[in-house]
Amino acid sequence: MNQRHLGGKASEISHRVIGWGRNNFQRYPWRSTDNHWLALVAEIMLQRTRAAAVIPVWNYWEQSFSTPQVLMASPHQSIRESFKSLGLGWRVDFLIKLAEKLGAREIPENKADLMKLPGVGDYVSSAYLSLHAEVRESIVDSNVVRWISRLTGIKVDGETRRSKWIRELADEMTPVTGYREYNYGVLDLTMTVCKARPLCARCPVAEYCASRQQFYDV
Ligand code: SF4
Known part of the structure; x- marks a missing residue:
């Protein structure tokens, strides 16, 4: 060609x-979730990380940090501990800031606003919108x-x-x-x-x- x-x-x-x-x-658990927060978390976890490694961590987050508010109320030490096996620990700081920023707000469904959020760049915003929010x-x-x-x-x-x-x-x-x-x-x-x-x-x-x-x- x-x-x-x-x-x-x-x-x-x-x-x-x-x-x-x-x-x-590939039937990864985040592909069938209705929880938009956890869907966005998955796309951030998947950056530069194999999906197989993300599965146990994401499953733990589904049980333990299912909303931004729950995450914000959790000890930072336990959040960091849960992320340890994934490496690239700076992502935890972004996820904590993301939860603080979102609070009870809906996740934006347009790229410009989404990319203003901590830890959300070009790839994460496109993946989140197209795979979880019905935006091409x-x-x-x-x-x-x-x-x-x-x-x-x-x-x-x-x-x-x-x-x-x-x-x-x-x-x-x-x-x-x-x-x-x-x-x-x-x-x-x-x-x-x-x-x-x-x-x-x-x-x-x-x-x-x-x-x-x-x-x-x-
Ligand atoms: S696997 Fe990749 S390199 Fe091989 S034919 Fe398909 S697109 Fe081309």
Whole structure:
């Protein structure tokens, strides 16, 4: 493909990802919660952390810190202790500040207001809105950057996540309806198939991929 616009292929890729995602959906507990606070907490916990490591910590938070008010009333020591296995302890400070800021308020359902909250950046806001709040947003994390780089054959570096072209391609592939299913499909595909050592023989979008030959026998 080797181009910065996918043309008519974008919607075909979206459909393939959605179809694959339905059959390969990863049933993490935060994906079925109705608790918006805990959904936002999950997206913050998942930054730079494997989902498998997040499961026991998130389950504990569901039992112990199920609202911002409950968290604020809990000893900071016990909050920090619960987070220890995840590392990146600075996230606990953000979560405590986030709880203080939110209190009994509803979580904002637009990106600009959401990103004013402590610990909520571009990825967390897009993931929260599209997966838990029925707002269309495309998601771009390091796995998605790697996937789009392989699809297009365009080399990327540490700054690519913020570049206009990759955001435009991610947006082009994110459907107007079905964006939630698509985003879950992309997260699961880039985590389990188009991973560091990709499993191209199992890939639903291999026929559109500029890097398929390069990786086919890996
Ligand atoms: S064909 Fe391989 S490299 Fe290309 S998107 Fe699929 S898994 Fe990734």
